[in-house]
Amino acid sequence: MSKQETYNIPYIGLKREVHTFNYQLDGKFFKKDEYSLIQDGKVDVKLIFDKSNTPYILDFDIRGIIQTNCDRCTTAIDIPIQGNYKVYVKFDQNAEDIEDEDMEILFLHPENPVIDIETYLYDFPLLSIPYSKVCEDVGLTCDPEFLKYIQRENEEKLKETENIPDPRWAELNKLKDLK
Ligand SMILES: [Zn+2]
Numbered sequence: 001m002s003k004q005e006t007y008n009i010p011y012i013g014l015k016r017e018v019h020t021f022n023y024q025l026d027g028k029f030f031k032k033d034e035y036s037l038i039q040d041g042k043v044d045v046k047l048i049f050d051k052s053n054t055p056y057i058l059d060f061d062i063r064g065i066i067q068t069n070c071d072r073c074t075t076a077i078d079i080p081i082q083g084n085y086k087v088y089v090k091f092d093q094n095a096e097d098i099e100d101e102d103m104e105i106l107f108l109h110p111e112n113p114v115i116d117i118e119t120y121l122y123d124f125p126l127l128s129i130p131y132s133k134v135c136e137d138v139g140l141t142c143d144p145e146f147l148k149y150i151q152r153e154n155e156e157k158l159k160e161t162e163n164i165p166d167p168r169w170a171e172l173n174k175l176k177d178l179k
Pocket of ligand 1: 070071072073074075134135136141142143
């Protein structure tokens with residue numbers, strides 16, 4: 001099934017009432033972006049589309065488990081995510097030109113027959129990832145070898161910065177050498 005068929009809501013043909021859609025997202029979905037913070041997972045999205053009033057409302061309920069990396073030791077860990085996000089659909093003749101910085105509002109051209117929600121299905125699980133995500137959060141212990149390695153790296157970096165002379169002095173020294 002192509003992207004268009006899967007994640008588009010053909011709202012025009014729907015009755016003026018509340019509709020529910022369910023999506024199951026897996027690793028394949030998130031890995032479409034190779035730099036994705038989510039490497040694997042199973043996320044259920046319940047989308048309640050309220051067409052009974054204007055603006056229409058898209059209400060996303062996100063629940064699932066995703067695989068991402070520990071902030072401290074980079075081990076792959078499974079963490080639960082949960083979130084709820086609302087998007088208001090507004091119609092505008094110039095929808096294409098409107099920079100939608102605000103994720104809460106979706107500007108749609110009145111002649112566009114579908115609402116494409118794929119970006120939301122991708123972004124909302126990302127936004128639901130807890131701010132801190134370390135092994136301890138899911139009852140694991142960070143990889144001690146990796147922590148040692150990181151510590152060594154940091155110490156070396158510190159040494160390097162200590163040895164770098166102040167660039168202003170370096171310039172002055174250059175002038176001195178010229179004389
Ligand atoms: Zn860890």
